[in-house]
Amino acid sequence: xxxxxxxxxxxxxxxxxxxxxxxxxxxxxxxxxxxxxxxxxxxxxxxxxxxxxxxxxxxxxxxxxxxxxxxxxxxxxxxxxxxxxxxxxxxxxxxxxxxxxxxxxxxxxxxxxxxxxxxxxxxxxxxxxxxxxxxxxxxxxxxxxxxxxxxxxxxxxxxxxxxxxxxxxxxxxxxxxxxxxxxxxxxxxxxxxxxxxxxxxxxxxxxxxxxxxxxxxxxxxxxxxxxxxxxxxxxxxxxxxxxxxxxxxxxxxxxxxxxxxxxxxxxxxxxxxxxxxxxxxxxxxxxxxxxxxxxxxxxxxxxxxxxxxxxxxxxxxxxxxxxxxxxxxxxxxxxxxxxxxxxxxxxxxxxxxxxxxxxxxxxxxxxxxxxxxxxxxxxxxxxxxxxxxxxxxxxxxxxxxxxxxxxxxxxxxxxxxx
Ligand code: HEC
Numbered sequence: 385x386x387x388x389x390x391x392x393x394x395x396x397x398x399x400x401x402x403x404x405x406x407x408x409x410x411x412x413x414x415x416x417x418x419x420x421x422x423x424x425x426x427x428x429x430x431x432x433x434x435x436x437x438x439x440x441x442x443x444x445x446x447x448x449x450x451x452x453x454x455x456x457x458x459x460x461x462x463x464x465x466x467x468x469x470x471x472x473x474x475x476x477x478x479x480x481x482x483x484x485x486x487x488x489x490x491x492x493x494x495x496x497x498x499x500x501x502x503x504x505x506x507x508x509x510x511x512x513x514x515x516x517x518x519x520x521x522x523x524x525x526x527x528x529x530x531x532x533x534x535x536x537x538x539x540x541x542x543x544x545x546x547x548x549x550x551x552x553x554x555x556x557x558x559x560x561x562x563x564x565x566x567x568x569x570x571x572x573x574x575x576x577x578x579x580x581x582x583x584x585x586x587x588x589x590x591x592x593x594x595x596x597x598x599x600x601x602x603x604x605x606x607x608x609x610x611x612x613x614x615x616x617x618x619x620x621x622x623x624x625x626x627x628x629x630x631x632x633x634x635x636x637x638x639x640x641x642x643x644x645x646x647x648x649x650x651x652x653x654x655x656x657x658x659x660x661x662x663x664x665x666x667x668x669x670x671x672x673x674x675x676x677x678x679x680x681x682x683x684x685x686x687x688x689x690x691x692x693x694x695x696x697x698x699x700x701x702x703x704x705x706x707x708x709x710x711x712x713x714x715x716x717x718x719x720x721x722x723x724x725x726x727x728x729x730x731x732x733x734x735x736x737x738x739x740x741x742x743x744x745x746x747x748x749x750x751x752x753x754x755x756x757x758x759x760x761x762x763x764x765x766x767x768x769x770x771x772x773x774x775x776x777x778x779x780x781x782x783x784x785x786x787x788x789x790x791x792x793x794x795x796x797x798x799x800x801x802x
Contacts, residue, residue: 398571401524402544403555404531405564410436413539416562417442420541423558427544431525431534453511454504461503465496482699483716522578527570542570662769664750671747678773689778692771696763705736705782731759736779737786749776 702710
């Protein structure tokens with residue numbers, strides 16, 4: 385609508401911003417759009433209350449550049465994630481975890497995916513706005529007196545005066561010939577009318593000021609002298625009156641706040657009186673037999689033992705327990721260390737088929753798993769008692785597989801050995 389604050393004469397002095405033509409309906413505007421395109425105009429647009437099928441072909445709208453933008457941003461996201469993780473894990477803060485490589489692609493995939501999505505989404509969102517020249521507070525078509533109809537029942541073509549081949553009378557006759565029902569010349573508003581509303585400016589300023597507060601708070605806590613947690617929005621029981629571990633208490637004669645359990649205390653269900661089963665001991669000596677529980681369902685224990693052995697032991701001792709450089713950890717260690725150093729950087733795991741190891745009673749194996757032995761670490765924390773016995777059962781089977789006598793081979797298979 386013509387700005388009522390501008391005097392009509394002054395309005396006529398303002399330069400022409402564009403020409404706005406109204407058409408009868410979707411078909412009419414589509415046909416007219418084809419004519420405007422054929423006339424070679426570049427800076428023009430069609431406005432309708434709803435999307436018109438085929439209007440993009442009539443207007444000659446080219447495919448948007450946006451997918452390429454998103455593809456590029458996604459690719460940059462993947463590259464950035466890869467670079468970031470490689471830098472953090474392999475260069476800046478390498479951590480040794482059971483001889484695993486510092487950098488391995490599969491572990492990085494989730495972050496690659498995340499950053500790809502993030503970058504693409506930001507590019508798609510920002511790209512749509514930027515390619516559509518948004519946000520825009522004012523457009524010259526708003527000056528058209530009939531233009532508000534574009535949101536209800538009006539079909540318009542707007543040709544921008546900035547178009548290279550714009551000529552008022554030529555454009556007017558083109559649109560008339562194309563069947564326009566009304567034509568209006570829109571003028572630019574004076575520069576001062578295009579100013580951003582003051583309320584908006586203040587809102588932006590207020591938001592910008594508020595955005596500075598969190599980083600300032602972070603800086604205060606980071607570089608200040610407070611010993612409290614830096615930012616503590618949820619208090620939980622963190623500031624409760626209580627003793628922290630290892631602190632002193634005047635209440636007890638020995639001054640310790642941490643109290644050991646009364647001698648003889650047993651946690652519920654943890655009596656573990658069965659020495660054989662829980663400690664691998666019989667009469668204080670290493671057990672030579674399996675505890676009775678194992679005999680109840682031998683195949684199930686064996687299957688479990690095989691599974692657990694392959695998880696916990698085969699990485700060093702190899703899938704058949706042959707030791708040496710057969711487990712993946714040893715293979716990798718040999719690649720990384722200098723085997724000629726003294727003492728050697730890596731002790732090779734023993735073969736479980738060695739005579740001395742084979743002769744050991746099962747109770748000794750139990751202790752080896754529970755407590756570790758020499759350079760082999762303890763697996764007591766990771767392998768529960770049941771699984772220790774299952775593993776030992778499987779080790780016995782492995783040993784048998786390498787040391788069977790002819791008598792132990794079933795009759796019908798013996799022929800194969802001869
Ligand atoms: C991190 C590697 C590693 C893993 C995993 C490992 N071992 Fe060992 N194991 C060794 C090494 C090394 C030795 C030899 C230790 C030495 O001589 O200092 C050894 C020795 C042994 C011995 C011989 C002990 C002796 O009395 O000489 C047995 C039995 C054994 N391991 C059983 C197991 C079982 C069962 C598991 C799975 C629960 C297991 N090991 C897991 C590295 C490992």
